[in-house]
Amino acid sequence: MIESSLSQMGAALRAKKISSVELTQLYLDRIAQLNPALNAYITLRPDASLAQAKAADARIAAGTADALTGIPFGQKDIFCAKDWLTTCGSKMLHNFVSPYDAHVISQFNNAGAVNLGKTNMDEFAMGSSNETSHYGIVKNPWDKARVPGGSSGGTASAIASRLCAAATGTDTGGSIRQPAALCGISGLKPTYGVVSRYGMIAFASSLDQAGPMGRSAEDLALMLNTMAGFDERDSTSLQRDKEDYARDLNKPLSGLRIGIPKEFFAEGLDTDVEHAVQAAIAEYQKLGATLVDISLPNTRLSIPVYYVLAPAEASSNLSRFDGVRYGYRAPEYTDLADMYEKSRAQGFGDEVKRRIMIGTYVLSHGYYDAYYLQAQKIRRLIAQDFVEAYKHCDVIMGPTSPSTAFKLGEKGDDPVQMYLSDIYTIAVNLAGLPGMSIPCGFGANNMPVGLQIIGNYFDEARMLNVAHQYQLATDWHTKLPNGI
Ligand code: GLN
Numbered sequence: 001m002i003e004s005s006l007s008q009m010g011a012a013l014r015a016k017k018i019s020s021v022e023l024t025q026l027y028l029d030r031i032a033q034l035n036p037a038l039n040a041y042i043t044l045r046p047d048a049s050l051a052q053a054k055a056a057d058a059r060i061a062a063g064t065a066d067a068l069t070g071i072p073f074g075q076k077d078i079f080c081a082k083d084w085l086t087t088c089g090s091k092m093l094h095n096f097v098s099p100y101d102a103h104v105i106s107q108f109n110n111a112g113a114v115n116l117g118k119t120n121m122d123e124f125a126m127g128s129s130n131e132t133s134h135y136g137i138v139k140n141p142w143d144k145a146r147v148p149g150g151s152s153g154g155t156a157s158a159i160a161s162r163l164c165a166a167a168t169g170t171d172t173g174g175s176i177r178q179p180a181a182l183c184g185i186s187g188l189k190p191t192y193g194v195v196s197r198y199g200m201i202a203f204a205s206s207l208d209q210a211g212p213m214g215r216s217a218e219d220l221a222l223m224l225n226t227m228a229g230f231d232e233r234d235s236t237s238l239q240r241d242k243e244d245y246a247r248d249l250n251k252p253l254s255g256l257r258i259g260i261p262k263e264f265f266a267e268g269l270d271t272d273v274e275h276a277v278q279a280a281i282a283e284y285q286k287l288g289a290t291l292v293d294i295s296l297p298n299t300r301l302s303i304p305v306y307y308v309l310a311p312a313e314a315s316s317n318l319s320r321f322d323g324v325r326y327g328y329r330a331p332e333y334t335d336l337a338d339m340y341e342k343s344r345a346q347g348f349g350d351e352v353k354r355r356i357m358i359g360t361y362v363l364s365h366g367y368y369d370a371y372y373l374q375a376q377k378i379r380r381l382i383a384q385d386f387v388e389a390y391k392h393c394d395v396i397m398g399p400t401s402p403s404t405a406f407k408l409g410e411k412g413d414d415p416v417q418m419y420l421s422d423i424y425t426i427a428v429n430l431a432g433l434p435g436m437s438i439p440c441g442f443g444a445n446n447m448p449v450g451l452q453i454i455g456n457y458f459d460e461a462r463m464l465n466v467a468h469q470y471q472l473a474t475d476w477h478t479k480l481p482n483g484i
Contacts, residue, residue: 041154068111089134128422161484184439194228
């Protein structure tokens with residue numbers, strides 16, 4: 001059952017071949033057995049999950065089941081979920097039990113899905129390796145001495161080891177696509193504004209976007225159908241007609257024009273990754289696609305621009321964590337200012353503090369024009385590169401990450417090396433475009449490689465079609481780590 005697609009699982013549940021309680025228990029048993037070595041989950045509440053499963057079974061019996069009713073999903077611990085501890089990977093929120101549901105969580109609840117647990121993540125979604133979580137490092141199931149990627153590393157590790165049917169992630173600079181690539185699964189970051197950010201703990205609000213992560217493009221389409229939609233509680237949520245993201249899955253690819261950016265195959269890309277990605281692109285040619293050489297000349301500026309803008313927004317968003325209303329408060333202090341300082345000094349980890357300091361600096365009087373304003377202007381140029389490119393192609397392809405999963409601790413002391421992990425993903429967030437990663441082979445040490453597919457605005461249905469056709473022709477997405 002755990003190798004079935006979401007639509008097969010839903011059909012089996014509706015045909016009463018298995019109950020949601022049985023399916024949920026199956027995953028809970030796997031989690032009890034495998035999670036201690038992986039640390040993919042922060043919070044499990046088996047009784048709450050099983051109660052949801054029981055309600056799903058009643059809904060199925062009443063004949064009112066939806067596509068996802070009764071299916072157990074992991075939820076990244078960045079999403080507020082009523083009565084669930086919601087930590088965002090931080091000591092700052094170690095005692096925060098959310099009084100309300102994020103929009104994404106209520107969409108899954110309304111569909112009758114089961115919340116299996118909250119998945120581990122880099123603290124406040126800052127990181128590319130899942131080593132900054134207050135709740136411990138997450139391991140990559142393909143090699144437990146290696147990182148799963150980040151920040152949605154708990155989600156990626158859980159899916160790759162089949163500790164949930166699928167799960168959610170968020171992507172500010174690559175946090176859905178990079179861990180998906182490093183763990184050999186599929187993940188989609190939608191166009192900015194397609195999925196509501198209400199109740200999703202804010203990192204960099206103009207870049208943050210939630211999306212589905214799972215075993216196949218077909219599964220992602222079903223999840224996006226549930227996650228997407230207008231929500232008036234998020235002022236950047238887009239008012240658009242409801243779409244069926246699975247509608248084009250079976251379209252043939254003949255005539256598809258794939259843009260190949262020369263900047264994505266230059267210095268800095270590991271040769272094992274390059275080989276796997278080139279082989280995937282050759283497979284697309286067999287499927288009827290044609291290749292177009294394109295250029296995204298400002299890509300090289302995306303990391304410096306991101307590391308001005310994202311910390312600037314983070315420094316503002318994280319000012320709410322002050323020890324007053326909720327979250328961590330230092331046990332001892334002399335006066336109010338000392339309480340703020342000690343609570344923040346003790347509650348935040350090093351990477352979060354680094355970002356708050358950078359952000360505060362670039363927004364301060366005298367530096368605002370030189371850094372923040374300048375970065376906003378270059379952000380526009382980066383977006384313009386894509387507008388130009390899409391005059392000549394339908395989708396863009398390249399690597400998701402410059403390397404396969406690196407060793408735990410390898411980049412911990414060198415933030416700039418860590419930041420370079422997102423060299424191919426960040427421009428997509430800066431432009432607000434949709435991007436996805438699908439498994440396309442293995443590199444050195446038998447670690448998975450991800451192919452990145454970047455679409456034009458609101459072209460998620462086409463991207464899912466492009467990914468699904470590849471997954472019909474190849475079997476990389478069905479491969480399992482040893483012992484899973
Ligand atoms: N790795 C990037 C960072 O550390 C992106 C994180 C994300 O997408 N949430 O900011």
